[in-house]
Amino acid sequence: MSTPDPAPAPRAEDFAGGRPIAFRNATVITVDSGGVLDNADVLVVGEKIEAVGHHLDVPGDTLEIDATGGILTPGFVDTHRHMWQTALRGYGGDWALTQYFVFYYLQWGQVFRPEDVYAGNLLSALESVDTGVTTTLDWSHGLRNPDYGEAALQAFREIPGRFVLGYGDYLGAPWEWSNSQEFRAFVTKNFNAPNDMLGLQLAFDVPGSAEFPEAGAFQAARDLGLRVTTHAGVWGATTDTGIVQMYDAGFMDEKVTYVHSSTLNEQSYQKIAATGGTVSVATESEQSAGQGYPSSWAIRHYGIPASLSMDTSVWWSADFFSAMRATLSADRSRDHLEAHARNETIVANRLRAEDVVRMATMGGAKALGMEDVIGSITPGKKADLLLIKNDESPAMTPILNPYAHVVYQAGTADVHTVVVNGKVVKYDGKRIGLPLAPIADKVAASVEYVRSQLGEERWFADMHPEIQPDEEIENPYKYTSGDAHVTAASED
Template identity: 30%
Template sequence: MNRTLLRGATIVSMAPGRPDAERADLLVEDGRVARIGERLDSAGADLVDLTGRIVIPGLVNAHLHTWQTGLRAVGTNWTLMQYLGHMHGGGAERFSPDDLHIATLAGALNQIDCGTTTLGDWCHNSLTPEHADAGVAGLTRSGIRAVFFHGTPYRDPEEPHPLTEIDRLLHGPIEAASLLTLGMAVQGPQYCYPDTAVADLRAAAERGLVASFHQSGGEPEGGWEAVRDAGLFGPLVNIVHGSDMPDAWVGTLVDAGATFTSTPENELGQGHGTPVIDALLRHGGAPSLGTDVDSVAPGTLFTAARIALAHQRGLDHAKHLDIGMPALMNAVTAKQALAWATVAGAKALGLDDRVGHLDAGMQADLVAIDARGLNLWPAHDPVAAALHADIANVEAVMIAGRWRKRDHRLLHSGLDDIKERLRASGERLVQTVLEE
């Protein structure tokens, strides 16, 4: 039996029924959390002293297009319309399978470095089966836990999702990868005809797969009603962005069990519309979080969580000021924001029975935050300190009981070669993207 005992840390488990923070040991056995408690028996275990650290569940980045990693920051000043024109107006079709592979590998490794242990990788540039396989291989090689959301470039609104490819992946490359599951990145009712949207979501439901689709601004039209009337909105449906969605629709979707993923930094910066977070909270829901595209915004989920929290608090303060009375306390807490980046992300990806919080039986996906750093010390409130962390504080990352980062260093061979391949790919692609 493979045993690791983490001793001396402050545990922020995010588990129901446990304290917000507790000084305790955490025992890992064969890839799972076996026990959390005081002075656990260390016999036969690899003992790791984490005094001065805060251990949290691994972050869940529920929406990221890793295939764009090689184009980092090229679109930082783009609006949404410029992004769509440059990236999807012809640039995406220039990617080779090798380009997609190295971008996915490097992007996933960066997520681990930043404290993400589970990734919703929305690969809507699977131009061919070879492209899809290259993406899956990149995720597998990185060691991250991920849902590979198979998607294609924007298609004719009458054209359904390629189910032969979904079934090939499901019973082939994905089945062979222990840390990967499959999802469907469908066009959704905003971008295809009602019958197509219904067919795609029904196909995902029949296979037990999460179907995720984009929605940014605009009144939901006939396709949404068709999906609702077919009874297909439920826990296996994930809406990305949901910006400016009418309140009644948010309530309908929350009641049906559908999940939302907000990517607040690029939503606010590019002009997607107002993030859906306020409406979700009013209807008893909660957002999961993503960083969306490294070509536009950095891939640090801690930053996304803090932006989401600050934006929501800003809205709350504005509401109070509108009636002439400042808020006497914040309605949204740091723990809620951390839950958006962990618990809610796991739920959105259909993995909440495995990851998102730390408790006996859960997968040992966790992050050790070095709270001795000058930017966090003294850590009077461990939950807030965890939320205030950044990559410099991410000392160690464990996925399924295996260390993927230790002593502030990724444990992955060939990083220099990966960086060089990413540079060469990005330099070739950036010119074609900017030409569009």
């Protein structure tokens, strides 16, 4: 019997009609009990995953995507990104955390307008879906009033991704704004019905002041049925004192995500674990800005579930391949260093590539309370999918260890197809109906405005903070004349 001719490759315009979609012959990382399936198919009907298996029978009008040589994973989930800062992409690339605090919290945060939040969110949202991050929590702590919140939401309504607004205002008191009539009206207006495409959390920090006024914000979250995301274990900013206060007041539960959690003590980690909390690990941020050593190494000893995040594009991008790679490498580095300090040798790496792929998918879903909706390729879940495939990339062949391949070999240039809620938003490496130019124009106008508020001198000075030179250590060794070896200076 002759083999039927393969279905013709779909065109971008073919995806507009809402027809079923089948990925054929993929290496499927289910992040579920199915594990990894070789040469498998995934069928999407409507918003959901209909079936996963081999040689699936599909409806006659199905659009078929040849995934041969590719890896199909759940869409990535970023649980902590300050999306409004994306318009200043890379501006703070040489900052430490101190410069970040001074720039936004003390000097210039008040110059940003609702349209600047909108422009940053729009660019960040586009970048998310373009790189396979199908769900993003916007840790939006620059919302000075609900008009800013409306601007943030408008960006999400224009980009076909899945978003959660972490509403925050670092220039205000969270126990006040979370209980204000205008904020409650904002919640009622925009979140009066369940919607897994657009969610809401409260985003605020607990710096540990003796009065613990943040209790009012926690109570507001409970009154509204909202989850809380908070920066914890940040060197010099949020300490174990805040954890003690939250725990003693009964506000630590499974609905709280602790961002960074890099400098907490054993008791704080145990309290997070015992109350069902999750940690958002932002490895590139923690390595560079100085919150503390990336926390995956510490929290896995206590069994705390982890998700991954990219923090802010004022430093870093939305590249989740980089997030996975950095997390796995940092964890292993710490493991080796701790073993060496005991005069021992690590003979098998404890954290595996599979673990960080899970952090990037189901870990994020759990942190958002959406593990029954997204995070794995499971029939009945929403179809948030990422096909990693690039027939012209040497790094995409051969595929021997799919988990390790996703973490250490693939990159954003290999993002072939992105599906959000059953809708194909990127195919064959190209976004569908999502041009950059109109967004870039809005971002350029925002940058021009912010730059004018700073003035040219401050604009350049804040971008390039002065540093004190390190004191050089005198070298007692130097080359002797006439040969190539090194000798002690005292012998010269």
